[in-house]
Each structure stands twice: as C-alpha cells, then as structure tokens.
Amino acid sequence: MKKRFFALGAASILALGLAGCGDNTSTPSTATPGGPKTIQLEYSGTGSDKEFNLQLFEDFKAARKAAGDENTYEISYVEHGPDKVDSEVLDWEVGPDVYEFASDKITGLYQKGALARIIGSNATFIEENNNDLGKGLATFNDEYYAYPYTGDNTYYVQYDKSFFSEEDVKSIETMLSKAAASGKKIGYNLKEAFWVGGAMFTFGADYKMSFDADGAIANIAADFDTEKGLKAAKAIKQIMSSPAWQNEMEAPTPTNNLVACIAGTWDIAAYKEALGDNYACATMPTITIDGETKNLGAFLGGKLFGINPQRAAGDTDRLVAANELAKYLSGKAAQLKRFDEKGIAPCNLEAAAEERVTADPNVKVLIEQAKFAHEQTAVPGNFWSAPATLATAIEEGIKDSSLTDEKLVALVKTMNDSVKSSN
Secondary structure (H helix, E strand, O other): OOOOOOOOOHHHHHHHHOOOOOOOEOOOOOOOOOOOOEEEEEEEEOOOOHHHHHHHHHHHHHHHHHOOOOOEEEEEEEEOOOOOHHHHOOOHHHOOOEEEEEHHHHHHHHHOOOOOEOOHHHHHHHHHHEOHHHHHHOEEOOEEOOEEOOOOEOEEEEEEOOOOOOOHHHEHHHHHHHHHHOOOEEEEOOOOHHHHHHHOOOOOOOEEEEEOOOOOEEEEEEOOOOHHHHHHHHHHHHHHOOOOEEOOOOOOOOOOOEEEEEEEHHHHHHHHHHHHHHEEEEOOOEEEEOOEEEEOOOEEEOEEEEEOHHHHOOOHHHHHHHHHHHHHHOOHHHHHHHHHHHOOOOOEHHHHOOHHHHOOHHHHHHHHHOOOOEEOOOOOHHHHOHHHHHHHHHHHHHHOOOOOHHHHHHHHHHHHHHHHOOO
8 A cells, every 4th residue: 555645736636635545645734725615524532531622622613613714623522542543443444534643653553544545734833833753753764744732751759759759859868778677669661661671771671663655674683682782681671679669550558558559641630639639749769780870771662643645535625624623623722621630741833832731740750851851663573572571580589599690692683583573
C-alpha cells in the first residue's frame, strides 16, 4: 500500500489522494464552497472522558460560528482508548474521522493508512504552537501525521513527604535503604515493559528504527547487549534485590505499607487523594553502577489526534472539518481546560507558559525529567515483551541465587536480539 503525495492544488490533492483507500494525504483548511452544509464527523476517545470531550465539541462549534463558519457540525462519539484504537478499529474505511492515540502507536497506524499527512497551514499550526516533544511525537518519517495534545505520559517518584525528604528521593539507593530500615516498601513496576524498558535506557543503551517510504521497518539497531545495557540490567538487579522493593503501582497509604511509588502521571489525582498534605513528587532518582551515576530511565510519551483519510472517502469538506476539529482540540484553550479539570500537562507553548501551569509541582518535575527521559515515538514491537522477559529472569535468578554476571550478560543479549528481530 503505497503512500504518496502529489504536488498539486488542494482540491486536486483531495480528488486524487482520497480516491485510493491507502492514501494518507491531507490538505490545509479552506473555506467550504457552495454555502452552509451539515458535516458529520465521528470521534474516538476514552469512555471516561466522554462528557468532557462532548463539552469540548460544543466549544469547537461555538468557536467555528464566532469565526464566521455557517456550517453545522454533527459529531458522534465512539469509545476506543488511545492505547487500543489501533487494534479495536478493524476497518478504517468506516472508522472514526478523528481519534485519540498513544504516541507509540504511530507506526502501526501509518501502515494501516489511518493517518492523514498534515501539510500546509495545518503543519504550520503544529510547528508554531507546540514544544519540541509534541512536535517529535507527531512526526513519522520526517513528516507530521498527527496533532499532539499532551506530552506528559510518563512516571516518576510520588511519595510521602512525612517519611522521605527532598534529598532522600534523589537517590534510589537512599530510598530503598531508608524504607527497608523501617520495614516499608517502595513500589516500582519493574516487571512491566513500560517501566523496565525505560530503566534499560539508564546508561545510554537504546534502539534506533528506520523505515522505508511505505512505513515498513527497514532496520532496527540496538545496543542493549553492550556495557551500557549490562549496567542497566545490574541496576534492575540491585533494585529487585532490596527487601523494600515491591512490584506495585498502588498509592502509598498507612494500610499498604508503601511510602513511595514510581507512578504514572495518569494516577496523580489518586495519589494526591491518598496522601493528602503529605503528597510530594520528584524526578526519577539516580542510581550508581560501577562508579557511574545516572537518573533511572523513563519513557516520556503523549497523546495525539489522528485524522483518518479513509473515512472521508473523497469528501473534501469532511476532511477539512476533521482537521479543524483536531486543531481546536489540540489548541491552547482545550489544553488549558484539560490541565484545569484533569491535571494533564500541555504541550502547547502558550498554555505551558501560563503561570498556573508553570507553578504546578508535577509540571516542574515533568520539565526536569524531560531532560533525560526517552521520547516514546515509534517503538519496536518486541520492546513490549523483551524487557519484561528480562526482568522476570532477573527476579527468578535473585530468588534462586543463580544470577551470575555471566548469566546477566546472556540475558541482555537475548533481550537485544529480540528487540532487533521485531517487525
């Protein structure tokens, strides 16, 4: 399924481009000729955010009317999580026009022909209004294919400040030692790839993916089997060996014996509720292995809006409207509303610069962690299993005292080979 872009006028692009179900070319927004119309769109988002999003749709309609748009917009809602839309939508010709998706899904969605290429003034909108992370998440093969609307999908230390000081939480060794001395636990979900995979980046080991013109994987390079990856595996072993480590994400409370957790930003509200005035947060702590000290690695991703060109099926007005809706939902006003009502950090530059945003402790942590976190864009398929397999083997080796340095070398090689063999 070849993806092409022809250097023609906007109308010609649509007439040519949308005729083929595999084309993923989008146009800048233009005025709708022929007078007011009723334009129908289908939107895909999470069920839990439905009421919030429905209100944003009303805001969008009001904004279009205020701008002189006489069209009527009818927007229906289907429920697919951003992490599941790529697998739950089986036929993109009848799929949603605009949909939420997690940043690591961009490769598969492109290969399905489900992402319109964003060009012209729409691409300029992305370029001028978003931070570097947001723009990076929206990019595939050096082109824009989505509108970013969050850049805070990560995890960091959320802790009980009546137990730990700000200095304590700078080092995982200090945290584990202090917790163990008091019979307390620290939650760190190292048996799940999103967490342990992030930890494998700690000392610089990484993967690099390249793609051909059709979005197929051309090559995957990885160096987790080098000294950099081995140090990261030793760090995982060191943490798992502590009596204070617990494979958990539950909010710390007096009843569960947890005093801190490496927890996701999506759980901030729950942690604040559980800890009350004792809630505090910090970047991923450092760890020292073989004389080298680094912050433990973490993924940093976000959520984006994709435009499905197959649903428009040659309907210029529908495709333009889908882009306008995505632009509004990813714009300053909508991002600030998400922050105010849901605590979701914006990637829009003006929204992120608002005083109430910059003063937020969680946003401050996010900004600091972004300096060393790993951008979660295209991810090798086996990366969602290989690090977890490694972590399980490390834990088992600790339990039966069979985890020698030689075995650890073999384990990281197995992981590296698996990552490189992804397709």
